[in-house]
Amino acid sequence: MNSQTVNVSTGPVQISKQVQKAFAASPISHRSKEFRHLYNDSTEFLCERFNAQKTYLLSGSGTVANEAMIWQIKLLGGKGLILSNGEFGERLIRQASRASLQFIEYALAWGEVFELQTLENEIEKNKIEWILFCHCETSTGVLNDFDSITEICVRNNCRCFVDCMSTIGTVPLDLSRVAMATASSGKGLASIPGLAIIFCNNTVVSSEQIPVYFDLGMYDKKDGIPFTLSSNLLKALQISARQKLQSNQFELIDEYAGSCFDLLKEKCLLSFNESRSKVFTVVQPGNTSTDLVVGLRQKNIIVSHESEYLKLRKWFQLAFFGYYKEVQLDRVFKTLQKVLNCPI
Structure with a gap:
C-alpha cells in the first residue's frame, strides 16, 4: 500500500496516522499504572458512547468476542433461538453447536429478511429465553432490524445477544436493551485488528466448566485485565474510537x-x-x-x-x-x- x-x-481498514503512530510506539506493561489508566479510559469511553454498563477487552478477533459471549449464554442456560441469513449467522450456529447450547434456528437464505411476526411466534411457541443474531450480516451487507428485534425481546422477557461487528462505529447504536453485544477493534472503530470487544448489561457468570480465557467472570475478578493485553493495540483503539x-x-x-x-x-x-x-x-x-x-x-x-x-x-x-x-x-x-x- x-x-x-x-x-x-x-x-x-483505513486508519489514521495517529493510530499508526500509537501502534508503532514502545509497548508498556499491562500491569503498570499507565496501562490501567489507558484501559479504564478506553472502556469507560466505549460504555458511554454505546450506552452499555460494562466493556470487556480480550486479545483476539471478533470471533473471540463471540466465543466469550456464547460461553456466557451457556452458563446462563435456557433454550435459545439463533437467527441466520448469511455466512456469519451460520458461523454463530456452528460456534453455539460446539459449545452445546440448547437452541433452535430461524435460518433463511442469504440476504433474506426475517419476518418479525414469525420471530415473535417462535419465541412464544418454544418458550425461548435468549436470542442471538448478527446486526449486520457482513457477507451480504443486510442490516437486520436491531430495534424491532430488541423490542420483541423486551416484550417477551427474552435476553438479546448481538454480533455488532459491522455496525459498531458505522451506524448510531444504543446497546442499552441487549444483554451483550460484540465488536472488533479492526472494523468500524477504525483501528488495528487484534482486540475483541464485548459490551455487557447483565451480570456475568464465572465457572471452571468453560475455557479460562473466555471466562468473563475471571476478568471481573482481575479488574478486566487477567492476562496480557497489548498496550499498542489499546492505545490505537483509544485514539481511533475518539476520531471515528x-x-x-x-x-x-x-x-x-x-x-x-x-x-x-x-x-x-x-x-x-x-x-x-x-x-x-x-x-x-x-x-x-x-x-x-x-x-x-x-x-x-x-x-x-x-x-x-x-x-x-x-x-x-x-x-x-x-x-x-x-x-x-x-x-x-x-x-x-x-x-x-x-x-x-
Whole structure:
C-alpha cells in the first residue's frame, strides 16, 4: 500500500496516522499504572458512547468476542433461538453447536429478511429465553432490524445477544436493551485488528466448566485485565474510537457511502443491500467482478474479494468501516464511476 491507497475493504481498514503512530510506539506493561489508566479510559469511553454498563477487552478477533459471549449464554442456560441469513449467522450456529447450547434456528437464505411476526411466534411457541443474531450480516451487507428485534425481546422477557461487528462505529447504536453485544477493534472503530470487544448489561457468570480465557467472570475478578493485553493495540483503539465516533465522520461516510450505493444500484450490481448499511456486496455473473476488482486495485482502491465465501461466489465488497478524509472518499467514488464506465 502506498500513500495514495484508499482502503474500502471489510478489514483491515483505513486508519489514521495517529493510530499508526500509537501502534508503532514502545509497548508498556499491562500491569503498570499507565496501562490501567489507558484501559479504564478506553472502556469507560466505549460504555458511554454505546450506552452499555460494562466493556470487556480480550486479545483476539471478533470471533473471540463471540466465543466469550456464547460461553456466557451457556452458563446462563435456557433454550435459545439463533437467527441466520448469511455466512456469519451460520458461523454463530456452528460456534453455539460446539459449545452445546440448547437452541433452535430461524435460518433463511442469504440476504433474506426475517419476518418479525414469525420471530415473535417462535419465541412464544418454544418458550425461548435468549436470542442471538448478527446486526449486520457482513457477507451480504443486510442490516437486520436491531430495534424491532430488541423490542420483541423486551416484550417477551427474552435476553438479546448481538454480533455488532459491522455496525459498531458505522451506524448510531444504543446497546442499552441487549444483554451483550460484540465488536472488533479492526472494523468500524477504525483501528488495528487484534482486540475483541464485548459490551455487557447483565451480570456475568464465572465457572471452571468453560475455557479460562473466555471466562468473563475471571476478568471481573482481575479488574478486566487477567492476562496480557497489548498496550499498542489499546492505545490505537483509544485514539481511533475518539476520531471515528465524531458526527463529522458519520456525516462524511453517510454521504459518500450513499453515493456509491446509488451508483452500484443503478448498475444492478447490488442484490442485497440497503443504503443504511456500510458494506456493499457486489454481485454479478461471470468474471466481471474480478475485472472490477482489478480495475479498482490498479487505481489504488482496496476492496474485499479474498474471503472464501466471496471467491466461491465471485463477489466482492466495498465497506466504509475506516477513518477517512473527504478527498479519499471522493477519489473512491470517482474511481468507481470510471471503472463502471459512468459519465462523470
